[in-house]
Amino acid sequence: MSIRKAPLTRKQSRNGTSKYVLERCASINEYYDIAFKVMLLGDSSVGKTCILLRFKDGAFVGGNFIATVGIDFRNKVVDVDNLKVKLQIWDTAGQERFRSVTHAYYRDAQALLLLYDITNKPSFDNIRAWLNEVHDYAQKDVVIMLLGNKSDMAAERVVKTEDGEKLAKEYGVPFMETSAKTGINVELAFLAIAKELKHRTTQQPNEPKFQLLDYIESQKHKTGCCSLV
Ligand SMILES: Nc1nc2c(ncn2[C@@H]2O[C@H](COP(=O)(O)OP(=O)(O)OP(=O)(O)O)[C@@H](O)[C@H]2O)c(=O)[nH]1
Numbered sequence: 687m688s689i690r691k692a693p694l695t696r697k698q699s700r701n702g703t704s705k706y707v708l709e710r711c712a713s714i715n716e717y718y719d720i721a722f723k724v725m726l727l728g729d730s731s732v733g734k735t736c737i738l739l740r741f742k743d744g745a746f747v748g749g750n751f752i753a754t755v756g757i758d759f760r761n762k763v764v765d766v767d768n769l770k771v772k773l774q775i776w777d778t779a780g781q782e783r784f785r786s787v788t789h790a791y792y793r794d795a796q797a798l799l800l801l802y803d804i805t806n807k808p809s810f811d812n813i814r815a816w817l818n819e820v821h822d823y824a825q826k827d828v829v830i831m832l833l834g835n836k837s838d839m840a841a842e843r844v845v846k847t848e849d850g851e852k853l854a855k856e857y858g859v860p861f862m863e864t865s866a867k868t869g870i871n872v873e874l875a876f877l878a879i880a881k882e883l884k885h886r887t888t889q890q891p892n893e894p895k896f897q898l899l900d901y902i903e904s905q906k907h908k909t910g911c912c913s914l915v
Pocket residue numbers: 728729730731732733734735736737747748749750751752753754755778779780781835836837838839864865866867868
């Protein structure tokens with residue numbers, strides 16, 4: 687196995703924004719062109735681990751709930767416009783007692799997926815507190831996406847789709863409802879993030895900016911009226 691191109695890696699600039707430079711990859715075992723770090727955040731039991739495992743392995747690992755201790759990660763390489771994009775996805779513990787551990791990782795993340803559970807109102811109400819943490823600890827130009835998970839549990843829903851949309855609009859971030867159980871919108875969420883990060887990195891000055899919200903909308907129309915929510 688060989689590396690097709692030198693991967694791009696992030697360099698932190700003084701004003702807190704990130705820049706990417708071409709660097710030779712040391713390992714010959716990793717077949718990718720660009721690598722990004724993505725973090726999953728949200729209250730305990732909203733489904734962060736299940737969303738990650740659904741994306742990584744294409745399966746729902748439900749059943750007994752085992753809370754994440756500290757932090758864990760998985761890699762997945764996806765194709766974006768003929769480039770191999772490696773997403774290193776950090777799964778954080780939602781429990782309060784691990785917060786100081788996870789804060790240390792925010793700074794390295796280029797994207798954050800912020801989850802709540804549509805059957806758990808406090809997990810939605812806490813999104814504002816999570817966004818405050820993001821503001822305090824993450825890079826200024828970090829890509830954020832809001833996900834309302836467990837959309838398969840319609841009978842137990844307590845957070846309306848419109849409330850998720852409204853909150854996302856208020857903060858200017860994309861929003862989708864997902865289900866780690868059925869898999870709906872899980873791949874799309876990660877692919878949209880990968881596309882956004884790839885375009886930010888490789889965009890030429892004369893190229894039009896990639897529109898993340900428009901991309902998500904267009905995928906929604908491709909796959910039917912309600913596939914994103
Ligand atoms: N029905 C349904 N159940 C889900 C879904 N996602 C997760 N669950 C269940 O919710 C519980 C918690 O899921 P986890 O993925 O472990 O939650 P977490 O956010 O990683 O929790 P912490 O590790 O404590 O932060 C488990 O019992 C899962 O089976 C989903 O989309 N639908």
